[in-house]
Amino acid sequence: MPFTAPSWVPELPPIPDSISVETFMFDESYGRTALSKSKAPFTDGASGKTYSALEVKKRVDHLSRALSKELGFKPDSGSEWDKVVACFSLNTIDYLTLAWAVHRLGGLLTCVNAAYNADELEYQLKDSGAKAIFTCLPLLQTTMTASKKVGINKDKVFLMDMDKSFTGGAKNPGHKTLDEFVQAGAGLPSFEPADKKWGPGEGTTRIAFLCYSSGTSGLPKGVMIAHSNVIANTIQICNHESQDRADMKKKLGVSEYTEYALGLLPLSHIYGLVVVSHSRLYRGDGVIVLPKYDFKQLLQVIQDFKIVMLYLVPPMIIHLTKSREIVKQYDLSSVRACFTGAAPLGKETAEDLLSIFPTWAVRQGYGLTETCTVVCMTMTHDIWFGSSGSLLAGYTARVIDPDGKEITEYNVPGELCVKSPSVVPGYLRNQKANDETFVQFDDGRYMKTGDEVIVAKSPQGYEHITITDRIKELIKTKGHQVAPAELEAHLLTHPAVNDVVVIGVPSEREGEVPKAFVVKAPGSIEESDALLRRDIMKYVEKHKTDYKRLRGGVEFIDVVPKSPSGKILRRLMRDKEREKMKK
Ligand code: 4UV
Numbered sequence: 001m002p003f004t005a006p007s008w009v010p011e012l013p014p015i016p017d018s019i020s021v022e023t024f025m026f027d028e029s030y031g032r033t034a035l036s037k038s039k040a041p042f043t044d045g046a047s048g049k050t051y052s053a054l055e056v057k058k059r060v061d062h063l064s065r066a067l068s069k070e071l072g073f074k075p076d077s078g079s080e081w082d083k084v085v086a087c088f089s090l091n092t093i094d095y096l097t098l099a100w101a102v103h104r105l106g107g108l109l110t111c112v113n114a115a116y117n118a119d120e121l122e123y124q125l126k127d128s129g130a131k132a133i134f135t136c137l138p139l140l141q142t143t144m145t146a147s148k149k150v151g152i153n154k155d156k157v158f159l160m161d162m163d164k165s166f167t168g169g170a171k172n173p174g175h176k177t178l179d180e181f182v183q184a185g186a187g188l189p190s191f192e193p194a195d196k197k198w199g200p201g202e203g204t205t206r207i208a209f210l211c212y213s214s215g216t217s218g219l220p221k222g223v224m225i226a227h228s229n230v231i232a233n234t235i236q237i238c239n240h241e242s243q244d245r246a247d248m249k250k251k252l253g254v255s256e257y258t259e260y261a262l263g264l265l266p267l268s269h270i271y272g273l274v275v276v277s278h279s280r281l282y283r284g285d286g287v288i289v290l291p292k293y294d295f296k297q298l299l300q301v302i303q304d305f306k307i308v309m310l311y312l313v314p315p316m317i318i319h320l321t322k323s324r325e326i327v328k329q330y331d332l333s334s335v336r337a338c339f340t341g342a343a344p345l346g347k348e349t350a351e352d353l354l355s356i357f358p359t360w361a362v363r364q365g366y367g368l369t370e371t372c373t374v375v376c377m378t379m380t381h382d383i384w385f386g387s388s389g390s391l392l393a394g395y396t397a398r399v400i401d402p403d404g405k406e407i408t409e410y411n412v413p414g415e416l417c418v419k420s421p422s423v424v425p426g427y428l429r430n431q432k433a434n435d436e437t438f439v440q441f442d443d444g445r446y447m448k449t450g451d452e453v454i455v456a457k458s459p460q461g462y463e464h465i466t467i468t469d470r471i472k473e474l475i476k477t478k479g480h481q482v483a484p485a486e487l488e489a490h491l492l493t494h495p496a497v498n499d500v501v502v503i504g505v506p507s508e509r510e511g512e513v514p515k516a517f518v519v520k521a522p523g524s525i526e527e528s529d530a531l532l533r534r535d536i537m538k539y540v541e542k543h544k545t546d547y548k549r550l551r552g553g554v555e556f557i558d559v560v561p562k563s564p565s566g567k568i569l570r571r572l573m574r575d576k577e578r579e580k581m582k583k
Contacts, residue, residue, distance in 0.1 A: 001408065002396040002419075002443070003455055006462040008382075010239055012393040015232045015421050017203045020195040022100035024231045025281060026057050031235075033284030039258045041281045042093035045290040045301040047163040049093065053284075056097060062185030063101035063178065064193075070181070071132055071156075073105045075194040080207050083107030086130035087268065088121055088143055090114045090291035092160045094178050095267040096277055098134055103208060103227070106194025110210040110222070111268035115480070115545045118145035125150045127222055127428070128210050132156040134178065136291075137167040166291050195227075203228040205425065211270055213369040214483030215433055216450040216472035222428030225270075229372035230278055232421035236392040237279040237374050244380050245283070256284075259308035263287035264298060271342055271479070274373040275365065276311045285309075295319060299330040306334035313479035314345045315510055321352040332357065337380065341365040342479035343511040344467055347385040364388050366467055370437070370447055372422040376465045384458040387466045395420040397465070398441060399453060413468050416453040417446040450474070473570060475504030475512050480547045482514055484570065487540065487548060494539050496521050496532055499560045503574045505552040506581065515552025516540075517573060519560060529556060 016030055024030050035053040043050040051059060067073060073083040085102045087095065087109055099109045110128040112121055125133070125146055133152060135143040136159060147157055159177045198206065209225040249257045261280045265272040280287055288305045290298065293316070301307070312320075317340055320327060338353065338360050350362045365377035366388035375397075378389030391397055399407040399414040407414040417439070423446075426434040439446055450472025458464045475482040484502040491500045499519040504512035518536060533554045540550050561569040 002398045003391060003463060003465075004396055005240075005391045005393045008243070008462065009390065009393045010242060012239055013235060015228060015235060015394075017228045017231075018195070018198045018200050019203055019231070020103040020193065020198075020206070020227050021208050021230045021278070022060065022103040023193060023195055024227075024234075025100065025278070026060075032282050033256075033258065035284075037256050037258070038281075038284035039260065039286030041286060042096070042263065043286060043288050043305070044093050044163055045263075045288045045297070045305065046165045049163065051093070059094070059097050059182050060100045060104060061190065062182045062188075063097060064104040064185070065188040065190065066181035066185035067101055068105055068191070069184075069188060070176075073107055075105050075191050076197060078106070080106060080108040081129060084110055084128050084130045084210070086110045086112055086125055086128065086133045087135075087160075088112040088114065088116070088133055088139055089136040089160045089268075090138065090162070090166065091263060091267050091272070091289050092136065092162050092291065093289050094160055096281075098160070098178060099209070103195075104193045106206075108207045108210055111273065113212075113268050113480070113545075114139060114266060115547060116142075117543070117545050118142045118149075119543060120545060121146040122149050123220070124212060125152065132158065134158045134160055136160045136162045137170040137172065138162075140170070140173075140175070162291065203231070207425075209273065210428065211268070211273070211369050214474055214481055214485070215370065215427065215437055216448065216474075217436075218433065218473075218483065218485050219489070220481070220483055220486065221430050221433055223369045223424055224426055224428055225369075225372055225424050229422050229424050230274060232394065233274050233372040233374060234278045234282050236394050236420070236422060237275060237377075238283055240374075240377060240379065240390075240392045247380075258284040258286070260286045260288055260305050261309040262298075262302065262307050262311050263289040264293060265311055265313065265479075269342075269479075270367070270369040270373045271311070271313075275339075275341070280309075295323065296326070299327065299332070302332050302335065303330045308334055308336050310335055310338040312338060312340050313342045314340055314349065315478045317345060317349055317353055318509060321349060321356065324356060327356065335360055337361040337363055339363045339365065339377075341367065341374075341377075341388075343476045345385075350385040366451075366465065368447075368449060370424050371418060371420060371449075372424060374422075375416075375418055375420070375449075378464070382458055382460045382462050382464075384460075384464055387456075387458065387464040389464055390462050391465065392420070394422070396443065397455075398446065399455060410456045411454050413452050413454050415471055416449045416451050416465065417441070418449060419444050419446045423447045471571075475502075475514050477504070477507075477510045477512055477514070477547050477551075479511070482548050484514070487514055487516065487544070487550075490540065490543060491516060491518070491536065494536060496523075497536065498522070501560045501568050501570060501573055502550075503570055503577060505577055507551065510551070513551035514548065515577070516550050516554045517557045517560065518554055519558065520556055
């Protein structure tokens with residue numbers, strides 16, 4: 001029998017499958033908390049600038065009219081692949097205004113990691129077939145370099161509006177801005193949103209977002225996230241947390257309860273996009289947006305806006321626990337829960353945090369871009385440090401051994417495979433990765449997560465999933481994905497590198513960091529190892545974004561261990577390295 005959600009989780013309501021994310025978020029008939037009773041969806045943490053939910057709805061409408069005129073996108077013709085817009089921006093209060101306006105036109109938004117350099121941005125623009133880009137002033141130069149290379153004209157590069165405290169005094173050299181589009185759109189004719197013409201089930205195949213993930217191996221791939229995937233996970237998260245919300249209402253003696261959540265994590269990543277934004281906004285909560293991680297500003301914003309729900313990644317929690325003296329200077333008493341995901345949160349760190357903030361619920365979630373985020377999460381009434389909590393309703397999970405045999409016992413590790421309405425249709429133009437990742441079991445299509453887990457009962461008596469290891473190639477540093485294959489391909493272009501393998505090595509602050517094991521090219525033997533090591537590290541620094549640097553170092557080896565078929569035995573390297581680090 002596969003594993004499912006425990007009995008305390010309410011049954012999953014039906015998932016609308018013929019509407020867009022935008023319709024789902026604004027139409028009250030789909031269960032969203034009434035707009036008028038909501039908090040303003042997004043508020044700029046620096047300037048306090050905000051729009052009510054009704055204003056956001058109007059902005060989406062006006063922006064879509066203006067974009068239709070500017071880009072020639074027609075809501076009633078063409079597929080989403082003819083209407084791809086890229087967003088390469090730090091968080092702003094209009095990130096989702098843009099996404100939903102594109103959805104209204106029947107287009108899709110490809111979300112680009114704002115930490116990317118021009119080469120990395122170029123790869124995603126080309127691969128996704130983006131026709132236009134929205135960026136922000138701090139990233140404009142990078143955008144112009146990449147857009148030129150893929151043939152996107154300067155007049156199709158637009159700017160998100162951003163508080164001047166984040167733009168470093170830079171001036172807009174003449175690009176149209178999102179605000180200008182909204183103003184222009186008010187005077188243009190309205191149209192019916194694209195999904196009005198969709199038939200039953202069309203929301204399961206129409207793509208809303210194209211995010212990038214390296215999956216279980218290889219280079220970053222476009223993950224095609226359907227409208228119904230976002231809708232499903234939003235409903236699944238809210239369903240899972242409904243008891244918590246009911247408890248808050250009871251405690252406060254109120255019939256309506258909404259709260260502020262922290263919007264610091266990148267909205268371009270699935271965690272920010274679905275867990276932090278769509279799921280909160282669906283409940284009528286407000287998100288306080290911060291474009292950058294500045295520790296003191298973060299504490300100030302929590303205090304000023306009386307934020308109740310923190311969304312962080314483990315390195316930020318470690319920062320909190322190591323800064324007791326600074327933290328004490330702020331009033332953080334509004335916080336009731338601190339939620340983390342994207343990488344493991346150690347039991348010791350969770351305990352440390354609780355010792356500073358004994359009233360906080362320290363919660364953890366586990367999920368992937370390919371599951372449109374959450375698979376399981378711990379809840380206030382069922383916290384077990386180290387575990388990632390119970391499956392959401394709508395999920396079935398199977399744990400398999402390396403031969404594919406199912407494991408049904410508790411505490412026996414195996415690879416987690418999951419089925420859910422939130423599991424995506426697949427990767428863009430990549431049959432091989434799709435065949436390897438999405439597999440058929442007797443009861444339907446499952447995703448092989450590439451994560452090793454155990455299932456066990458929590459002290460409260462509910463089935464929990466604990467991530468015990470990573471089987472796939474992925475390296476997670478500060479919550480960001482690093483694909484070893486990408487760094488290896490790059491390092492092989494260095495003249496002194498004959499062969500190479502990259503693995504993740506543990507780091508206290510960052511979770512993991514990439515380390516390269518290099519086989520030197522014959523001609524490079526003369527060069528001193530120290531010089532060459534530095535040169536190789538610089539070679540990555542120059543061409544890749546900061547978090548992909550070889551912070552774990554470079555080590556020279558004689559030969560990269562490979563299987564008879566030529567596959568790198570990465571796990572062998574990793575196990576050896578772990579043994580070495582133990583000594
Ligand atoms: O595709 P991705 O970059 O996706 C994520 C998703 C993060 C979140 C955040 C909050 C949640 O509630 C949630 O459910 C998911 O990072 O990377 C997916 C891989 O990241 C590792 C694991 O290897 C996934 O396959 N990962 C994600 N969450 C955890 C984790 C976790 N809690 N513990 C250990 N590893």
